[in-house]
Amino acid sequence: MVVDTPRLTDAALHLRDELGFNYLSDVAATDYLGWGGKGVSGYIGTNRGRDLNEPATQGYQRLPRDKPRRFSVSYHLLGLRAGAPRVRLQVWVDEDEQVPSLVSVWPTADWHEREAFDLMGLRFDGHPNQRRILMDDDWEGHPLRKDYPIGGEPVRFSGEA
Amino acid sequence: MAIAPERPKIYEGTRIPAPIPSVLEVREDLRSSDDVLTVNFGPNHPSTHGVLRLVVDLHGEDVVGLAAVVGYLHTGFEKSMEQKSWWKAITYAPRIDYLSFQANELVFVLAVEKLLAIEVPSRATWMRMLLSELNRIHSHLVWLGTAALELGAISMFWYCFRERDRILDLFELVAGFRMHTRYFQVGGLAEDVPAGFWDECAKFVEVMPKAVDEYEALVDRNEIWLERTQGIGLLSADDAIALGQSGPVLRGSGIDWDLRRAEPYLAYDQVDFRVPVYDEGDVYARYRVRMEEMRESVKIVEQAMRRMPGGPWIADDRKVVLPPREELHTSMESLIHHFKIVTEGFRVPEGEVYVTVESPRGELGCYVVSDGGPKPWRVKFRAPSFVALEATATCMRDALVADMIAIVGSLDTVMGEVDR
Numbered sequence: 001m002v003v004d005t006p007r008l009t010d011a012a013l014h015l016r017d018e019l020g021f022n023y024l025s026d027v028a029a030t031d032y033l034g035w036g037g038k039g040v041s042g043y044i045g046t047n048r049g050r051d052l053n054e055p056a057t058q059g060y061q062r063l064p065r066d067k068p069r070r071f072s073v074s075y076h077l078l079g080l081r082a083g084a085p086r087v088r089l090q091v092w093v094d095e096d097e098q099v100p101s102l103v104s105v106w107p108t109a110d111w112h113e114r115e116a117f118d119l120m121g122l123r124f125d126g127h128p129n130q131r132r133i134l135m136d137d138d139w140e141g142h143p144l145r146k147d148y149p150i151g152g153e154p155v156r157f158s159g160e161a
Numbered sequence: 162m163a164i165a166p167e168r169p170k171i172y173e174g175t176r177i178p179a180p181i182p183s184v185l186e187v188r189e190d191l192r193s194s195d196d197v198l199t200v201n202f203g204p205n206h207p208s209t210h211g212v213l214r215l216v217v218d219l220h221g222e223d224v225v226g227l228a229a230v231v232g233y234l235h236t237g238f239e240k241s242m243e244q245k246s247w248w249k250a251i252t253y254a255p256r257i258d259y260l261s262f263q264a265n266e267l268v269f270v271l272a273v274e275k276l277l278a279i280e281v282p283s284r285a286t287w288m289r290m291l292l293s294e295l296n297r298i299h300s301h302l303v304w305l306g307t308a309a310l311e312l313g314a315i316s317m318f319w320y321c322f323r324e325r326d327r328i329l330d331l332f333e334l335v336a337g338f339r340m341h342t343r344y345f346q347v348g349g350l351a352e353d354v355p356a357g358f359w360d361e362c363a364k365f366v367e368v369m370p371k372a373v374d375e376y377e378a379l380v381d382r383n384e385i386w387l388e389r390t391q392g393i394g395l396l397s398a399d400d401a402i403a404l405g406q407s408g409p410v411l412r413g414s415g416i417d418w419d420l421r422r423a424e425p426y427l428a429y430d431q432v433d434f435r436v437p438v439y440d441e442g443d444v445y446a447r448y449r450v451r452m453e454e455m456r457e458s459v460k461i462v463e464q465a466m467r468r469m470p471g472g473p474w475i476a477d478d479r480k481v482v483l484p485p486r487e488e489l490h491t492s493m494e495s496l497i498h499h500f501k502i503v504t505e506g507f508r509v510p511e512g513e514v515y516v517t518v519e520s521p522r523g524e525l526g527c528y529v530v531s532d533g534g535p536k537p538w539r540v541k542f543r544a545p546s547f548v549a550l551e552a553t554a555t556c557m558r559d560a561l562v563a564d565m566i567a568i569v570g571s572l573d574t575v576m577g578e579v580d581r
């Protein structure tokens with residue numbers, strides 16, 4: 001379920017109070033920079049499975065569908081009741097946009113949002129303690145962004161001035 | 162199904178600190194006095210189960226302020242997995258939580274299988290369940306051994322590690338590795354179960370319940386153990402839900418919730434087991450939940466052994482699963498498939514899924530995004546330990562400095578999983 005950023009808090013409150021999704025399981029931020037670009041050839045094969053003895057079930061090839069913005073934040077909610085209903089609440093933001101913080105709705109969002117800030121560089125509006133959590137406080141960059149190189153951290157040598 | 166029936170509350174209202182739910186701040190009147198001492202507990206303290214740092218404000222022996230600092234073990238698993246093919250990324254999953262490695266492996270493999278919509282043979286499903294339960298016992302044994310050790314019961318450690326070693330022997334027998342087995346493969350299992358496994362496993366099933374009796378005899382009526390665990394680290398049902406707690410911590414707070422029963426995966430809907438729930442919300446309740454879970458897990462292992470279906474152990478899908486070794490010498494097609502899967506990896510349809518399993522520590526989730534290519538676009542683990550540590554500030558209201566060790570121990574966190 002995708003909502004606009006300004007309506008996120010309302011949607012969360014509605015889901016929690018009216019529809020009974022009282023448990024926030026996870027907050028997952030994703031960076032879609034370079035999605036569907038070079039080097040991505042799309043999927044070959046069909047969802048229904050492949051039968052080698054049946055011609056023309058080798059599937060199709062296509063590029064992934066476009067995404068509306070660069071980042072998505074997915075809130076995975078769960079209702080602690082029979083049937084265990086789950087819903088994914090999603091917002092899309094660009095680099096300079098803020099996401100409203102849901103700490104006042106689900107206190108457990110505290111560390112999840114700090115993690116998303118730390119590793120993805122997303123800012124959460126109204127978060128009471130917006131600091132890095134996994135990386136050092138003086139770390140530069142946000143490691144899980146797609147433009148952050150792997151093995152790119154500077155190494156300091158002992159003889160260096 | 163009543164998740165949390167009405168019962169007397171262990172405390173009124175909420176104890177979650179505000180405005181920051183995970184930080185207990187020193188009260189105004191104490192802050193101005195000179196009697197508050199700030200102490201760094203960790204990161205290299207033996208009883209923090211890894212590298213956890215707690216910045217504690219002490220007023221005499223009372224804990225009046227607390228903030229947990231994590232991240233010392235951050236290794237960038239999620240970033241690394243984005244660089245590997247789906248096939249190779251499985252190896253990373255178990256290493257995130259080095260005590261419940263099977264559960265982590267399972268949740269990632271299940272997520273990939275859900276994207277692929279691939280059918281898994283029932284023998285693989287049952288064997289996965291059996292190994293997951295053995296792994297649950299393994300994880301609880303390590304927890305019990307170390308948590309008791311921290312409270313002074315040194316002998317417990319040796320008793321628990323005796324049985325733990327038997328479980329590791331079983332894993333070695335099945336997969337060739339004692340830990341981080343990488344035995345679950347997309348589509349099923351990496352190999353069939355070796356014939357000698359069943360006898361050894363039957364011996365273990367016989368020994369384990371007696372061993373749990375022994376543990377209980379050692380600590381359950383031990384005055385020191387009871388004094389140090391009962392009524393300590395209180396967490397009410399409402400606070401546990403608000404803080405997203407799961408697993409034994411949630412069940413120790415009186416919430417009847419287990420994903421194995423509420424949202425059955427594998428073959429959990431076909432076996433008989435009980436979900437232990439305790440209302441007290443203290444360290445002792447969490448200990449009781451884990452002890453009984455070990456007994457229940459033995460029951461599941463026993464049923465799985467008895468009812469293990471025969472047949473193939475991995476799906477027959479040549480685009481995803483490696484062809485049988487012997488075919489490589491005779492079939493050109495098989496050789497091509499083998500080469501493609503090993504070098505380039507298989508492709509997974511575009512999409513995003515969130516899959517959860519009940520790991521020994523609680524709700525373990527895995528969010529996977531695929532762009533249709535041979536590598537995952539994004540992998541995110543919902544680590545139950547990470548969430549459990551958010552509750553430290555709430556649990557440690559009114560705690561003494563010595564209780565901290567019991568409370569951190571009772572949350573059963575594995576720092577590798579917290580920091581990923």
